[in-house]
Amino acid sequence: MKQTDIICKATTDTFLRFGVVLLALLGFAIYFVYDATVGYYKKNEVYCSYKAFAELGEQATKETNAAAWKAARESTPLLPTQQVDGRPAMQVGGVWLPLPVGCPAAASCPQETLDLQAMKTAWFQCWTAYTGRVGMPQEPGEKGMDAQTIFHQWVAAAGAFSLFALGMYFVLRTARRELALRGQEVTAAGMRFAVADIECIDLRQWGPGFKGVAYFTVKGKKVRVDGMTYGGFNKEKGEPAEQFMQAVLASYNGDIIEYEQTETPGRDAAGATGA
Numbered sequence: 001m002k003q004t005d006i007i008c009k010a011t012t013d014t015f016l017r018f019g020v021v022l023l024a025l026l027g028f029a030i031y032f033v034y035d036a037t038v039g040y041y042k043k044n045e046v047y048c049s050y051k052a053f054a055e056l057g058e059q060a061t062k063e064t065n066a067a068a069w070k071a072a073r074e075s076t077p078l079l080p081t082q083q084v085d086g087r088p089a090m091q092v093g094g095v096w097l098p099l100p101v102g103c104p105a106a107a108s109c110p111q112e113t114l115d116l117q118a119m120k121t122a123w124f125q126c127w128t129a130y131t132g133r134v135g136m137p138q139e140p141g142e143k144g145m146d147a148q149t150i151f152h153q154w155v156a157a158a159g160a161f162s163l164f165a166l167g168m169y170f171v172l173r174t175a176r177r178e179l180a181l182r183g184q185e186v187t188a189a190g191m192r193f194a195v196a197d198i199e200c201i202d203l204r205q206w207g208p209g210f211k212g213v214a215y216f217t218v219k220g221k222k223v224r225v226d227g228m229t230y231g232g233f234n235k236e237k238g239e240p241a242e243q244f245m246q247a248v249l250a251s252y253n254g255d256i257i258e259y260e261q262t263e264t265p266g267r268d269a270a271g272a273t274g275a
Contacts, residue, residue: 006244008179008231015171022167029160036153040145041087044097045079048090049105050127050140052078056113057123069116078105078113085147097144104134179230181247186216188225193218195251203245203258207233212241 056073063069081088081099088106089096099106112130113119119126131138173190180187184195193216200217204210212228227233227241234240249256 004247005182006180006240006247007182008227008240008244010174010177010230011228011232011234013232014174014229018167018171018174022164022171025160025164025167029157029164032153032157032160036150036157038100040150040153041098041100043141044090044144045099045103045105046131046137047140047144048079048092048097048099049130049136051092052105053113053123053127053130057119057126060116060119060123063116063120066116069119070114073109073114076109077107078109079103081106092144095144095146097146098150110134174229177230179225179227179241179244181244184251186248188216189223191218191223193223195248198248198252198254200255200257201249201252203256206245206258207242214245 056078060069079088079090079099081090081103082096083089084096084098087101088099088103090099090106091097104110110130110133112126112133115126128138130136177190178187181195186193186195186198197218198216199219202215202217206212206214206227212226212233214225214227216223216225225245227245231240231244233242
């Protein structure tokens with residue numbers, strides 16, 4: 001590499017920002033998949049079980065035969081289900097709510113429902129004891145999750161994974177690219193061109209106090225020069241992006257557009273300057 005060459009790679013901060021966004025997208029995607037495969041079915045189990053306990057508590061107030069009550073509970077499931085799309089589902093309010101495969105409450109009533117007197121006087125305490133024993137949330141959701149709601153979680157997961165994949169593409173592209181000046185050849189935004197091909201340099205957003213972005217007009221086309229992403233303006237590292245820009249300007253004789261308050265050594269700061 002020549003002594004005058006200046007090569008700016010993507011900064012660590014750039015990849016850290018990418019990383020935060022990608023981790024968030026991946027986290028959301030995994031969360032959506034979990035709800036679509038496990039979470040919403042478990043929520044339905046809690047929701048349906050709570051309603052079943054409440055209904056049994058109301059029925060218990062009308063029952064007087066404890067033995068008949070116990071026999072009825074032992075012979076019927078807490079959650080009466082049917083197979084819908086290959087998995088157990090319970091109808092609530094005319095809507096089928098899918099439940100976890102192998103849901104115990106779909107096979108039998110829990111032991112907490114067998115005591116008529118307990119269910120008659122304090123069914124909620126029986127519910128609390130049941131949820132504590134099986135490790136189920138005590139508070140049910142406001143509503144059940146039907147098949148369409150679960151499908152929406154798959155759609156959301158697909159969207160999050162797509163954005164994650166798109167983000168990974170930009171990470172790899174950013175890692176491959178550079179902002180460089182090799183002799184009289186500039187590399188920026190994935191393009192290579194000679195300093196002599198630059199027709200105008202727009203510095204109005206350049207520098208650490210702004211966006212750190214400049215625009216080179218090359219043969220009628222605007223080329224984005226992102227100094228904040230490539231090289232950066234860290235004074236402890238010698239402000240690599242600014243070194244690049246100063247090296248380009250040292251060989252450049254065309255038009256420059258900048259704000260009046262922007263002062264660059266060796267150039268007139270009164271708005272736009274020409275060759």
